[in-house]
Amino acid sequence: MATKDIKIMTEADFRKKIKDSFGGAYLFFGDEDYMKLNDIRLASSLICSEPAFELFNLVKIDATDFSAEALKNAIFTPPMMSDNKLICVTGLDFSEFKTSEIDELCDILSLLPDYDYNTVILCCPADKFDSGYLPKKPSALLSKLAAFMTCVHFEPSTPSQLARWVQKHFEANSVTADPDVCSFTVEHCGRNMFILSSEIDKISYYVLCDPQKNARVTRRDVEEVSTAAMEYDSFAFANAIMDGRHDKALEYLSDMKFKQVKPLYILSEISRVYCDLISVKMLLDEGHSAHEIPSLLKMNEYKAKLYCRSAMSVDMKKLSRAVGLCRDADQALKLSAHGYLPIEKLVCAF
Numbered sequence: 001m002a003t004k005d006i007k008i009m010t011e012a013d014f015r016k017k018i019k020d021s022f023g024g025a026y027l028f029f030g031d032e033d034y035m036k037l038n039d040i041r042l043a044s045s046l047i048c049s050e051p052a053f054e055l056f057n058l059v060k061i062d063a064t065d066f067s068a069e070a071l072k073n074a075i076f077t078p079p080m081m082s083d084n085k086l087i088c089v090t091g092l093d094f095s096e097f098k099t100s101e102i103d104e105l106c107d108i109l110s111l112l113p114d115y116d117y118n119t120v121i122l123c124c125p126a127d128k129f130d131s132g133y134l135p136k137k138p139s140a141l142l143s144k145l146a147a148f149m150t151c152v153h154f155e156p157s158t159p160s161q162l163a164r165w166v167q168k169h170f171e172a173n174s175v176t177a178d179p180d181v182c183s184f185t186v187e188h189c190g191r192n193m194f195i196l197s198s199e200i201d202k203i204s205y206y207v208l209c210d211p212q213k214n215a216r217v218t219r220r221d222v223e224e225v226s227t228a229a230m231e232y233d234s235f236a237f238a239n240a241i242m243d244g245r246h247d248k249a250l251e252y253l254s255d256m257k258f259k260q261v262k263p264l265y266i267l268s269e270i271s272r273v274y275c276d277l278i279s280v281k282m283l284l285d286e287g288h289s290a291h292e293i294p295s296l297l298k299m300n301e302y303k304a305k306l307y308c309r310s311a312m313s314v315d316m317k318k319l320s321r322a323v324g325l326c327r328d329a330d331q332a333l334k335l336s337a338h339g340y341l342p343i344e345k346l347v348c349a350f
Helices: 011-020 033-047 051-057 068-076 099-109 140-146 159-172 179-189 193-208 219-225 231-242 246-258 263-285 293-297 301-312 316-335 341-348
Strands: 008-010 024-030 058-062 085-090 118-123 150-154
Touching (some): 068 099, 068 118, 140 150, 159 193, 231 246, 231 301, 263 341, 316 341
Parallel strands (some): 058 085
């Protein structure tokens, strides 16, 4: 099925649509998790505008509590003192769904026209949904769900888009920053919008505490207050782990500890490296050239060059094992407060 045959909406289009009309089902997928949550908040503020009845008209279902039956019950329950209701399902990992479970979900979504007071949002975290190779080859899963939902693709923001967003975020904090300072903030802090948001707040408060700064952010403020991005450190760290260079990997980890980088963030970054390497490896194995990969994966050219070089020298089995070990470490970190120990175990597992 070609992309033109399925409904794929941009994040900007969704924001316009939800301001004009409610109802129907949406699938949130793609890389920008920050904007997914931001748009869920927007939908909630519009659909559940009466705080007194939000408890009844905003139904939140986490992936751990999700079942087709739970979604069906939420759809069948009418709103209270309102014409509309919002159902949000977050954290879904469709790779864990059986074919029969996908079919059951589609059957339930097909009932929505009869219960048009509902707006349903199914939100998948980055790397938890196989969308295929857009725009030309959507996955079978995406094509199947698109028959019952409007699919909203949260594509990675470009550096210029992020710089404009940074400027607006500074302004919302009652400080100003020139465009070049905003661009430098992105360069220095990286493209993760959760981290950028936190760093912008930190810089803003620092500037507001000093009357002599006149509520204006400078490049030096960004350098002195914010934490530098670790994207390429993560790449080097992930490769050192996979290559069995334990001393070097532990050296990278020691530096991150010193910078007080949270264990879950470290793990999410190296997990993303391995998942990106798998994507690059698959494309190379399919016969795509290194020159095609940046556009196919919407990846920075320099980053793509590094990943191609690394992917050519490692087999898929080793990459899959790395992802599995990251999953085990993630579970250990979330189940109890182990600090950096699960990551240290991951380093020594190769």
